[in-house]
Amino acid sequence: MEFVIISGMSGAGKTSALHIMEDIGYYCVDNIPTSLLQTLYKLCKDSSDKAMKRVAVVVDVRGNGDYEVMYDDLENFKKNNEGVSILYIDAKVDSLIVRYKETRRRHPLTERLKDGSVAAAVKEEQRLLVPVKTLADYSIDTTFMSIKQLRERIISMFLENSSNSIMITFMSFGFKYGIPLESDLIIDVRCLPNPFYIAELKEHTGLEKCIQDYVLDSEETQEFVKRLIDWLDYSLPLYLKEGKSELVVGIGCTGGKHRSVTIAELLDNYFMEKGYKCIVQHRDVKK
Template sequence: MSTEEDFTPVKPAESELLVVTGMSGAGRTTAAHALEDHGWYVVDNLPPQMLGTLAELVARTPESLPRLAVVIDVRSQALFRDIQDAMHGLASSAINHRVLFLDASDEVLVRRFEQGRRPHPLQGGGRISDGIRAERRLLAGLKDSADLVLDTSDMNVHALATEITQLFSDDGPITLRLNVMSFGFKYGLPVDANYVADARFIPNPHWVPALRPHTGLEKQVSDFVLVDSGAAEFVKRYVYALEPVLEGYRQENKHYATIAVGCTGGKHRSVAVAEELAKRLAQLPRVKVTVTHRDLGRE
């Protein structure tokens, strides 16, 4: 799934505080368990009002809590409404912190609650979907300000645990981790994309009978997309345009970004362009790149 540049992590000089939040049913418990497996001290269901106090404790005794993850969610009900004030206070502190927001589509969340035979914490006397809508409204601001939004719609517990391992099991924070994702516009935009490139300007291999059964991972399709159409020049200029953006992310202490490349079905053009884009981005300094083909294999 990934194309990666060798990277030697630098051990942080101070404690790290990771705030794990997001939609109920999106995998917070799985993420917390995976973090514990990799040496993080995890505090679950912390009232937001206690976040500042805990951050001060971590800052004073970094040797005691070098890697602390705090799970905050709407189970605290009315207390959760103070989350924005708590996050603003955290942003003004000296503690090195990040926010991970776990999300999934409404359809997937409904199915997970139904399979688990449990109510949504905000549904009250209504339906599960009512609780999900209320939670999305409550979490909108927190999602917008998160360092990383991870869509778990297509992940089972094992895939999510693996993703958390790849993101947070290093000895220290990676300067910048990029996920280059191909997708099909007919299946919808990726919810966690920071940037979206449209590859539909490229002639479509779908209309070439000899290429239709193949994918953008195969040479004959890749050559058609990148060489015959001149799309390689687009990739080159796109990387050039992204360089100051990535440097700005570093300066703002943003560690993660998803760059999505879309075509109609996510099989030919977007796949070939995403692979080439990942290769070029991996050549940049202090960058680690993974590649995901969201819709490859779908009919």
């Protein structure tokens, strides 16, 4: 029995995430009050229908007026039932405000606040959901993410989910576009040789051999990579021992096209060969 609770900020992409879960075979329910979670769980667990054994539901501020009760219900539900995990969908406040203004949709909290502005509603929701975010097993920040990237991330998490292993996401990014909020670790590789300043390499990316050769052939990079791998080799079993189900390693260079992509690809290949479940995502490589 797999029971995935999707929660997070309004406008961050919970509905899109639910549609993706449905596409990969989960029985999905949107906007369910936490008071009904146990009833739904029992119905699915007792059902003889195999399609009811993988369930995804959205729980958020729309169906829950008392947020302290919402948090307590989620905490108790997760603690008292097997196979339950929480996926938290997030995005930066400024991005959410822009999305609401572009779509002209009303935020669920606007009518409950004296200041009924979108900005006030988004910030209040962020404050209210802090406790829920702490319960999450998985977190995705969609600020700079396309629907295609969100789909790839969710599929990697749940299509072949294994509760006995940690899933590592190596995410390359450019510091000029902001740090990925869901990152557990940030590795700054701006100290490595930069192909951007080589005319014949500038327009290529770290997905290409010419860039990989340039970055990895230097003594500085080889020593950097050796020490980084040694550290991760030591750290990953400790995260696994603590019961962490996902680790997001952000690898950043200036623009997110050359050095960070190269190192992310290298780490993904290395740890996949060691038997870890890995995914590599290049957030800014096409910018």
